[in-house]
Amino acid sequence: MYVSRLLMVCARRLQIARFTYGVIVAFWLATVAIVPVASAQAAEQLIAQKPFVATVVEGMALTKTSNGVPMAVFMPQGINALLEAVNLKTMQRVKLDEQRVDGQQTSGKAYITLPNRHVLIGTTTGFVYDVNPDTLAVVELELPAAMAKPAFQRVVLGEKGVAYFAGTVGASSHLYAYNYLSSNWRDIGTIPSATKGLAYAAGAVYVGSTGTSANVWRITLPQNSQGQVTSQGLPANLRDVFVEAADKDFLYASAQTDKGLTLIYDLKQDKWHDQQPGFGQISLAPPEPEPIATPTAPVAQNTPPAVQPTSGTNTTDTSPADQLNSPTNTNNSNANSQNNANEKNPKNTDTNTTTNTVPSSTTEGTTATQPVSQQTSSQNEAPSPAAPVLPPAPKPVYFGGLAQYDPATKTSRTYTSNPGFQPVTGNCWIDMTRCVVYTSQGRLALASTSSRGFKLTAPSPIVGGYQSLDLLAIGPDDTIYAGSSVPGTTLQHIDSKKTTLRKSVDTKGNQLTSLVATERAVIAGTAQGKIMEYDPSSQTTAPAFMSGISVGSSSVSALVATEQDKVAFAIAQAGSTTGASVGVYDTRKHTVTSKPLVISSLQSISSLAYRKGILYIGGTTTGVTGSAQVVAYDVATRSVRSKMTPVPGANSVGGIAASSDGKLFGVAEGTVFIADADTLGVIQKKQLAMKTTESRLVLRASELSVTIAGKLYKVDINDLKETYVANASQVAVNVQGDTYYGRNGGLYSILVQRSATSAAPTATRHLNSGVSPVDIKLGASGGLFILMIILLSVFKIHIRRPTYMLKR
Numbered sequence: 001m002y003v004s005r006l007l008m009v010c011a012r013r014l015q016i017a018r019f020t021y022g023v024i025v026a027f028w029l030a031t032v033a034i035v036p037v038a039s040a041q042a043a044e045q046l047i048a049q050k051p052f053v054a055t056v057v058e059g060m061a062l063t064k065t066s067n068g069v070p071m072a073v074f075m076p077q078g079i080n081a082l083l084e085a086v087n088l089k090t091m092q093r094v095k096l097d098e099q100r101v102d103g104q105q106t107s108g109k110a111y112i113t114l115p116n117r118h119v120l121i122g123t124t125t126g127f128v129y130d131v132n133p134d135t136l137a138v139v140e141l142e143l144p145a146a147m148a149k150p151a152f153q154r155v156v157l158g159e160k161g162v163a164y165f166a167g168t169v170g171a172s173s174h175l176y177a178y179n180y181l182s183s184n185w186r187d188i189g190t191i192p193s194a195t196k197g198l199a200y201a202a203g204a205v206y207v208g209s210t211g212t213s214a215n216v217w218r219i220t221l222p223q224n225s226q227g228q229v230t231s232q233g234l235p236a237n238l239r240d241v242f243v244e245a246a247d248k249d250f251l252y253a254s255a256q257t258d259k260g261l262t263l264i265y266d267l268k269q270d271k272w273h274d275q276q277p278g279f280g281q282i283s284l285a286p287p288e289p290e291p292i293a294t295p296t297a298p299v300a301q302n303t304p305p306a307v308q309p310t311s312g313t314n315t316t317d318t319s320p321a322d323q324l325n326s327p328t329n330t331n332n333s334n335a336n337s338q339n340n341a342n343e344k345n346p347k348n349t350d351t352n353t354t355t356n357t358v359p360s361s362t363t364e365g366t367t368a369t370q371p372v373s374q375q376t377s378s379q380n381e382a383p384s385p386a387a388p389v390l391p392p393a394p395k396p397v398y399f400g401g402l403a404q405y406d407p408a409t410k411t412s413r414t415y416t417s418n419p420g421f422q423p424v425t426g427n428c429w430i431d432m433t434r435c436v437v438y439t440s441q442g443r444l445a446l447a448s449t450s451s452r453g454f455k456l457t458a459p460s461p462i463v464g465g466y467q468s469l470d471l472l473a474i475g476p477d478d479t480i481y482a483g484s485s486v487p488g489t490t491l492q493h494i495d496s497k498k499t500t501l502r503k504s505v506d507t508k509g510n511q512l513t514s515l516v517a518t519e520r521a522v523i524a525g526t527a528q529g530k531i532m533e534y535d536p537s538s539q540t541t542a543p544a545f546m547s548g549i550s551v552g553s554s555s556v557s558a559l560v561a562t563e564q565d566k567v568a569f570a571i572a573q574a575g576s577t578t579g580a581s582v583g584v585y586d587t588r589k590h591t592v593t594s595k596p597l598v599i600s601s602l603q604s605i606s607s608l609a610y611r612k613g614i615l616y617i618g619g620t621t622t623g624v625t626g627s628a629q630v631v632a633y634d635v636a637t638r639s640v641r642s643k644m645t646p647v648p649g650a651n652s653v654g655g656i657a658a659s660s661d662g663k664l665f666g667v668a669e670g671t672v673f674i675a676d677a678d679t680l681g682v683i684q685k686k687q688l689a690m691k692t693t694e695s696r697l698v699l700r701a702s703e704l705s706v707t708i709a710g711k712l713y714k715v716d717i718n719d720l721k722e723t724y725v726a727n728a729s730q731v732a733v734n735v736q737g738d739t740y741y742g743r744n745g746g747l748y749s750i751l752v753q754r755s756a757t758s759a760a761p762t763a764t765r766h767l768n769s770g771v772s773p774v775d776i777k778l779g780a781s782g783g784l785f786i787l788m789i790i791l792l793s794v795f796k797i798h799i800r801r802p803t804y805m806l807k808r
């Protein structure tokens with residue numbers, strides 16, 4: 001009896017424990033397994049993290065480590081200020097780091113190597129970075145709070161620890177002095193142009209200018225007195241002058257008339273010295289070997305005349321740099337004697353050498369002579385009388401294709417062909433014969449005066465910068481197409497259901513400006529006035545756009561699908577004589593069926609919408625011609641039906657859409673508006689943000705998706721009530737209402753809530769998104785079904801086993 005009661009109590013307690021376990025399981029399934037299915041659909045998901053990379057290099061600087069290893073430091077065009085450094089000895093990339101997280105498009109344009117071997121980089125967004133070549137540490141220099149951040153264009157080294165930067169602030173150009181010894185900045189004042197080069201010589205800064213009176217301007221420091229140098233001797237039809245550099249007693253400038261020229265100005269005589277066919281970007285003389293620490297040995301009596309010191313320029317096909325190179329160890333060369341104040345002088349162990357006199361460069365572009373003496377094999381022979389000291393050979397100056405110019409004789413010589421490369425500004429030389437050259441597309445090479453050729457680095461160690469998402473379209477099958485407007489980037493073809501499956505579509509180097517996806521093809525407009533097609537159904541391992549056709553001389557600024565496999569396109573204003581125009585392209589015939597017709601000579605076109613044969617055109621003004629307009633254009637009759645100004649004072653209608661019930665929606669800078677599609681009368685409008693031209697708009701069902709100044713809003717079309725969603729640029733919405741947008745170079749999505757009766761789509765997570773990369777495939781009904789099975793099995797055990805025990 002006692003045993004029976006004990007068994008009953010144990011059974012009851014076991015039943016309670018298992019019932020509690022069942023409740024816990026149910027709670028876990030409801031909160032962990034099922035609830036995240038619904039909440040994940042409303043959460044932001046990263047589809048592609050910075051897929052757009054383009055190599056646009058606008059300059060670089062050369063320096064050396066404390067061990068003498070040559071380095072190239074540069075910041076390619078892209079977002080977040082990506083800084084790269086390349087070891088030029090191994091041609092390996094040794095640094096690749098983003099300096100910011102603001103998503104701003106920037107580029108390094110002002111480069112200078114300081115005497116301590118540090119590199120300063122001034123960017124187009126007003127930031128300046130100091131790079132230590134030994135540790136590769138980067139420090140952002142602090143500008144004064146009262147100093148507006150300029151778009152730095154050029155920098156040159158001056159005297160007494162000062163570097164001079166040229167930059168633009170709005171429409172004005174400024175000259176800044178930065179003392180790198182005290183870290184002080186000073187705005188010297190406005191100058192004629194910050195984009196036409198910069199040079200320093202003998203207490204003055206020189207800049208170029210453009211226009212009918214193009215010339216070189218001299219800014220004398222510290223008085224800051226400005227004036228043009230003499231115009232006597234300049235070509236009569238000169239319209240552009242770009243200052244390249246000052247070297248020794250001469251200033252070099254690139255000029256443009258009906259052809260390219262190189263102008264040489266005599267700084268001492270204060271007059272124009274010579275003009276030559278255009279040489280291109282200048283790089284100063286190659287470095288000279290450091291002076292030997294051993295005392296000068298007497299010259300043997302039997303020294304051949306061929307090794308005696310010479311003077312004057314070289315008249316053969318051999319570069320003066322080659323004459324100096326032969327007895328010298330190139331690893332001991334240096335571009336700047338001040339940069340190696342802390343380095344040891346190399347020891348020379350050669351026993352059968354010569355004595356040469358070579359020029360030595362300084363940080364200010366002037367020269368001094370230093371004897372380079374080397375020991376002979378016999379020191380016991382009778383010394384001969386000292387050889388007369390002859391003037392040093394003129395320091396060679398090299399230009400774009402390694403063309404050498406001698407100002408003394410006004411003659412030039414080209415040592416190698418130039419396949420599109422340019423030398424590093426200021427000093428491109430890593431030793432006596434090798435010059436670092438590059439292209440704006442990120443190809444790196446070494447040009448040699450001894451071999452008279454280029455040695456291309458393949459693959460290039462230059463990665464390039466991350467680019468922002470500028471173009472976004474969704475096809476009828478929910479396929480995503482995302483691209484950047486920077487040439488060299490590829491279009492991303494992404495499966496919306498399996499976002500890890502994607503293709504990179506070659507844009508053939510074109511700069512894309514507009515994009516639309518139709519049932520037949522993906523259509524893209526370019527900055528060169530072309531329309532290109534990509535067939536997403538083509539089975540190929542190298543997807544690419546077709547060559548395309550030309551539809552105008554200016555950018556194809558907007559595209560919109562109309563009907564019957566046709567796409568309307570807009571050509572941004574190419575000039576006051578042509579104006580902005582619209583036309584129609586047939587995707588089936590691959591031809592223009594309606595040639596471009598000028599709509600306005602005062603406004604460009606920034607957006608398009610289509611409804612029942614009417615094309616709605618959103619304009620953009622230049623800020624002088626008044627407020628931006630919306631134009632209703634009849635495609636069949638090729639005529640303008642009506643016009644309106646939706647938001648007085650707004651300079652751009654960045655997005656526009658038409659609904660089936662006869663309403664027109666748009667965003668003019670920071671204001672959303674609703675208008676009657678037939679009369680173009682404004683019904684309602686609401687300002688969501690301050691005045692900005694960065695705006696996009698998409699209409700889907702009863703909701704607008706609007707991006708304004710980097711923020712994404714959902715706006716109800718009935719009362720224009722807005723809801724902030726996320727920081728974003730560009731936006732696209734599919735037929736289900738899923739939203740896709742870009743931010744900081746990446747592509748994101750927010751999926752709408754699915755009904756409980758339908759299975760939720762797979763939510764593919766990105767490995768770098770901070771979420772476990774597990775596909776969640778359970779819908780609400782599936783989760784409840786599994787929950788019931790588990791609960792039934794649990795309760796079945798709980799009921800039957802105690803009953804069986806009681807019967808026993």
